Amino acid sequence: MPVKELSMKFTSIYKKVRGMKRRARKLPLWGNYQKELNLESLLNRKKHYVKLWINPFYNLYQIGKDKVGKKNPPFKFRKQVLYQLIEIYLAWQEKLSQLDEPYYLKIWLGDPEFIDSQVVTALGSEIKYYEQIFINNPVPKSFPYSNLHPSFVFFTWERYVNGYYVWESDLETEEEIEDIQRRAFEVNEYVINGKQEKSYFISTGDMWLGYIR
Numbered sequence: 001m002p003v004k005e006l007s008m009k010f011t012s013i014y015k016k017v018r019g020m021k022r023r024a025r026k027l028p029l030w031g032n033y034q035k036e037l038n039l040e041s042l043l044n045r046k047k048h049y050v051k052l053w054i055n056p057f058y059n060l061y062q063i064g065k066d067k068v069g070k071k072n073p074p075f076k077f078r079k080q081v082l083y084q085l086i087e088i089y090l091a092w093q094e095k096l097s098q099l100d101e102p103y104y105l106k107i108w109l110g111d112p113e114f115i116d117s118q119v120v121t122a123l124g125s126e127i128k129y130y131e132q133i134f135i136n137n138p139v140p141k142s143f144p145y146s147n148l149h150p151s152f153v154f155f156t157w158e159r160y161v162n163g164y165y166v167w168e169s170d171l172e173t174e175e176e177i178e179d180i181q182r183r184a185f186e187v188n189e190y191v192i193n194g195k196q197e198k199s200y201f202i203s204t205g206d207m208w209l210g211y212i213r
Contacts (some may be wrong), residue, residue: 015057017071024080030054031084035091039099047122047130050088052081057115058166071115078114079147084183085109086149093212096121104130107155107210110162111144113129116207134160135186141209155210161185162207168198 003113034050042048057073073081085107086105096103097123104127110116136159171177181187184200191197 001153008039017073020074020077024077025056027080027084031087031186034088034119037092037095041093042121042123043099046126047120049118049120050085052115054081054115064130069132072112073114079145081114081117081188082147083149084108085117085119086147086155088153089212090151099123102127105211106130109145109157109208109210110204111206111208113162116162116204118201134162134206134209135201137161137206141206146207151212154212156213157210159205160209161201161203162205163201163203166200166202168200172196 037048054073072078087182089105089107093105096105099122104120104122106120108116108118108120120130139159141159143184146152166180168180169176171180182201183202186201186205188199188201189196190199
């Protein structure tokens, strides 16, 4: 995430995170808490999700002089988190099967931006929104993780593009526009209030969508 001026001090992304064994032991507690799916709330809001708000990885870190971002957990810890995401998925699937209506339920797994991962469910009109939220990546690639969870083998993983949008009107200089144009994965044009506007989609890697058929 590029920023014009860092007015706050951020911890360096290269600083080692200590206590990983202790953090790993707490993961099942986090997973068990997130397994609870309130169907009444879901029926009202039509969507629910669990993001990886796991300290300290969700915090912003300094990557460079004018750039901040989130820190990826160690690979072993990521696999342990994936185990819990599968547990949450299965618990939600059991609850959702009680509903007499279609539903959306998938694990989103970011790579390399793992901290963007989450479990998402939706009902009604929100299903179409989530089915279309990502850009498909047709280039074949192997799923980057294995897992010891007994249900892992039943999952299908589809590759999409992870990233973010930048509006051209938010850019201030020709150099910024040229830089974004070079890095854009996709460019879209709109007419907003009678004025033409462009949005640039910047890829940050893959987003794998996992589900049991």
